[in-house]
Amino acid sequence: MDKWVTYAVISMIFAGFTSVIAKMGLAGISGELGLAVRTMFVAVFVIGFAALFVAPAELKSLAPHNLFWLGVSGVTTSLSWIFYYKALKQGEVSTIALIDKASFIVAVLLAWLILKEQITPRVILGCVLVGSGLLVVAYRPAT
Structure with a gap:
């Protein structure tokens, strides 16, 4: 490694x-x-x-x-x-930490725009999974 x-x-x-x-x-x-x-x-x-x-x-x-x-x-x-x-x-640590870690998506986009780093299908999938995880954890059904 x-x-x-x-x-x-x-x-x-x-x-x-x-x-x-x-x-x-x-x-x-x-x-x-x-x-x-x-x-x-x-x-x-x-x-x-x-x-x-x-x-x-x-x-x-x-x-x-x-x-x-x-x-x-x-x-x-x-x-x-x-x-x-x-x-x-x-707020709750679990939700806040996940929202903060979604900065991964912002970093990927900025690295692509500014540093000309490649966005591969693997990276796109990672962004989708992080975004999906964020929605799952952050969603609070009305009570």
Whole structure:
């Protein structure tokens, strides 16, 4: 198995824990405060990780375009987290997490439009299955 697949599976497992643990941490506080506290922990952890594993010489390879696109990514990540935590505070983890993971469909479309990545029948089927799963979990019959 390729290393990136292993990393992606580990990411998936931790991401699954993240939503449930975050919901527990939001008890009695606002989603905004919870996100701010979580983000401080993330920043310290990631900076520490980078200090251990990024060679100082690698910093010289940072170009303005890297800073720009990573900055834009940071803004979109922040907006995603802000609205995710607002939803998490009010809704069910299962539905919110699935809606969030439907970002796969958005990512596929953007990768096709911007990065010119191929959309294969396998990827289309995956998008249909994710979208179908979202509808099944999110649908609430009238009572």
